[in-house]
Amino acid sequence: MARHDARNWHDCSEMIGLLCLVASILLQHGASGQRVKVEPEVSSYPGQTVNLRCAFTDATGIQLTMVTWIYEPKEGERINIAVFHPNFDPNYPDSPVKGRVSFTPSPPSLASPSIQISEVRMTDEGRYICEYATYPSGNEQGITHLVMLAKPQNSASIVTVEAGTKPVVVARCESLDGRPAAQISWVTTANGNGTTVSKAGADNTVTMTSEYRMVPTAADNGKDISCVVAHRTQVKPESFPLKLAVQYAPQVTIVGYDNNWYLGRTNVMLTCQATANPVALSVLWKTLSGEMPDTVQINGNELKVLKVDDAVNTTFVCEVKNRIGVGKDQVTAIVREPSVNPSNAGVVAGAVIGSLLALLLVAALVAVLITRSRRQQQGYRANGGSDMKTRIFGGGKKASKNGTGGGAGSGGVGGGNNNGPIYVYNESSSHQGLGEKNNHHQPLTMGGRPEVVATTPTAQDILLSNELDDAERRKFDELEAEERYDHFSGGAPILQLRPPHDQDDIIGDYLDDDMESQRDGSVISRTAVYV
Structure with a gap:
């Protein structure tokens, strides 16, 4: 058990030691790399002179021995192009830049061994390495990328195509002889996509070509499409706006028919509208029946019917032709009966x-x-418009100038005058009551009985005065004809009394059904009161 733990500890110690060694190497390499200062990238156009700077920033405790500049192209092997040793003169080995490369300033120093390349070419692009030989650290280096620039020639164009069912190239964009390669994109609402290819150009340049492909339709004709080229040498991307050119046969539509062609209608018109690319060459009107009605006039794309009749009850066809093909449309006219x-x-x-x-x-x-x-007019008014109402009891002729009647001697009552008196009821004078009108009647005494001589105008005068209508004029004419008696023997004057509410039934000074003719020619009231 103890041996197993000791073996594990030994393995772990070895791993830790190895990790520490790698870390120290990396740190030492990083520290040494940071002491060689160069520019990460330098760009230039062909024919210019470029400066590639290099310097050792901190040489404390380190002995600088030699400096070597190395060229590393994108494709190929590394080549020494310039070497400097303090004890010898600068050396420029054979290389693509020999004769155009030199140390600067001259003579160079180990602290700042920069170089310059004159009349640079597009093939000079690549990595340039400034490498120091030191003691005891060994070799240390810094790398500069030389980028050669060439402003491309950009262009774009439309490819005219015919409408179809297969994808074709409708637009092309090109960035010619640029360095580095340009980036091309398309902006459009058309349904397609762009494809870009690159091609090596002269003097290490690149030509980029992009094509936009789509299935062209008539609706795509005239749509906007733009080619956008972005390049390092340009301040902003360059845009080329274009319009798609799709050729197609005419698309025809007949307008003007309102489905209300009735018999007798005049001046109705059909118009043949067509869109085409290229433009239409001809427009032809015809009917399915083969005969054009006599009332039809054709003027280009317009068909005018002067008067609708049964012959117009047909199908009209419009054909439009261009270089690509023929397009047509038709409309059937139905003649109807006139309607309101x-x-x-x-x-x-x-x-x-x-x-x-x-x-x-x-x-x-x-x-x-x-x-x-x-x-x-029926309300006969004495003196032409006063509020008096007159009651006539009998008729009479015009009185003489002296008021005695006409026909007998003066002062007597002649046989020709048997006029009864006219009594006036004055509504405006309530205290006067009923009496004779003083300015028209003069009382006389004949044989102990009073007589009244009236100056009332006769029926003829009334007719002449135009104050009565035709009915009343006829009534007074009849009264004139009946006036053939010598004198009125009906006794004293008659006063007709009437309640106030009956006044509305009076027509003029009479009631409708109140008056009654007598045998002696007089007219009396049925409701009269004799005084």
């Missing part, structure tokens, strides 16, 4: 109803005005 547009019918009906309502309103207004005018 519901919207127009509603407008017409509304206009008719509105007109009728307006006429009815005007007629009603006219009727009201006529009725009111007649009612005003």
